[in-house]
Amino acid sequence: MVLSFKTAGESHGKGLMVIIDGMPAGVKVDIDLINKKLGRRQGGYGRGGRMKIEKDKVEVLSGIRCGETIGSPVGLLIYNRDWENWKKVMSPVTRPGVGNEEISIKKDGKIKKIKRVVTRPRPGHADLAGALKYNQSDIRNILERASARETAARTAAGAVAQALLKYFDIDIISHVIQIGEVKSSSPEVDFDTLKERILKSPLNCYDKKKEQEMINHIDKIKEAGDSLGGVIEIRTTPLPVGLGSHVQWDRRLDGRLAQALISIPAIKGVEIGTAFDNAGSYGSRVHDEIFYSKEKGFYRKTNRAGGLEGGITNGEPLIIRLAMKPIPTLYSPLQSVDIVTKKPFTASVERSDVTAVPAAGVVAEAMVSFILAQAILEKFGGDHIDEIFDNYKRFLDKM
Ligand SMILES: Cc1cc2nc3c(=O)[nH]c(=O)nc-3n(C[C@H](O)[C@H](O)[C@H](O)COP(=O)(O)O)c2cc1C
Numbered sequence: 001m002v003l004s005f006k007t008a009g010e011s012h013g014k015g016l017m018v019i020i021d022g023m024p025a026g027v028k029v030d031i032d033l034i035n036k037k038l039g040r041r042q043g044g045y046g047r048g049g050r051m052k053i054e055k056d057k058v059e060v061l062s063g064i065r066c067g068e069t070i071g072s073p074v075g076l077l078i079y080n081r082d083w084e085n086w087k088k089v090m091s092p093v094t095r096p097g098v099g100n101e102e103i104s105i106k107k108d109g110k111i112k113k114i115k116r117v118v119t120r121p122r123p124g125h126a127d128l129a130g131a132l133k134y135n136q137s138d139i140r141n142i143l144e145r146a147s148a149r150e151t152a153a154r155t156a157a158g159a160v161a162q163a164l165l166k167y168f169d170i171d172i173i174s175h176v177i178q179i180g181e182v183k184s185s186s187p188e189v190d191f192d193t194l195k196e197r198i199l200k201s202p203l204n205c206y207d208k209k210k211e212q213e214m215i216n217h218i219d220k221i222k223e224a225g226d227s228l229g230g231v232i233e234i235r236t237t238p239l240p241v242g243l244g245s246h247v248q249w250d251r252r253l254d255g256r257l258a259q260a261l262i263s264i265p266a267i268k269g270v271e272i273g274t275a276f277d278n279a280g281s282y283g284s285r286v287h288d289e290i291f292y293s294k295e296k297g298f299y300r301k302t303n304r305a306g307g308l309e310g311g312i313t314n315g316e317p318l319i320i321r322l323a324m325k326p327i328p329t330l331y332s333p334l335q336s337v338d339i340v341t342k343k344p345f346t347a348s349v350e351r352s353d354v355t356a357v358p359a360a361g362v363v364a365e366a367m368v369s370f371i372l373a374q375a376i377l378e379k380f381g382g383d384h385i386d387e388i389f390d391n392y393k394r395f396l397d398k399m
């Protein structure tokens, strides 16, 4: 793979880092735009106390000079402001005690007592499976990295990828079409109209009336001590034909997008185009017929395939939907078993999001951006953006 990234960092550690390898030189990167994306990921109605502490901003460590990439690995840092409150617990050097006594930490402005060692796995989290797999008696060693805090680093990586996509007029937006049982239909509006509304919306939902219903529902469910999931739709502007390939299973772009998207914590389903409706329909009503005109070239009047055929982009916009499960940490406790005493208990919680569907959408934009940037570099590759863009123009000239 020509372009890749890795992240590191724990949720309450000092911070998160990301190394992006394979960015070509000469790509203009606006740091403010990365920070705006980070801000959007922190937002969305329904998030918990942690988001009042963090104010994510990126620090560029390498790979960008004078506002442009220079071809070397791009290193980015995002500090965790909550680290100040967790230094004792998260110190890489010292232990904050020996037994499982309670220790005091500052949480949401109040001094709280927590057990030094976490032995109570939360259903729906990596806690139990991770502790067994990595032979850990302190579940904190699992939950810190499994936390979706890591998605801040992905968002930064995606924003750098998006700087590359801009040269190809590719833009991406996510919007919420379902929170719990409240559904809104996918709006029949153009990309710019959708984006303009979403950037101003508290829940990233196009339909204002439905959005208010969703907000009321979140309030009600929060009061009941429960949590919610939902459905996100991702749309792009029309993509260049020919990204991805049919020739090998791991080069099919539909598969690569699905993997990247389902890796987002709590995302459990990926639908490309209107896949689930298509499944219950007829071939004659599903497949997007092909037309040609001198002005438009090849085109379709429908896009039920979601912009992909045979694992290759077909020139239409991508349309993908994601199902997010309800947040697993609940104020109303669920049954679980202590990993040391093997005694049952009901898990209690001090702080959690009620829902994070809008935030997951912003992370999804980042993942789609990254996969598309990879595919662009594979198809039109080069070491400088000018070289890549020349290759792209030559490809277009032949069509
Ligand atoms: C942006 C975002 C925020 C999240 N916030 C929380 C949270 O506050 N509490 C929680 O228990 N899970 C939260 N989750 C979900 C968990 O991280 C996730 O369900 C858990 O790590 C288990 O992974 P899995 O659901 O993919 O199996 C969040 C997920 C995302 C994408």
Ligand SMILES: C=C(O[C@@H]1CC(C(=O)O)=C[C@@H](OP(=O)(O)O)[C@H]1O)C(=O)O
Pocket (backbone or CB within 6 Å): 011, 048, 049, 050, 051, 054, 146, 147, 148, 149, 150, 152, 265, 351, 352, 353
């Ligand atoms: C920190 C973020 O999300 C966190 C994801 C998360 C989880 O279990 O996934 C649990 C919560 O963290 P905490 O336990 O510190 O309140 C969320 O706030 C973030 O999105 O930046």
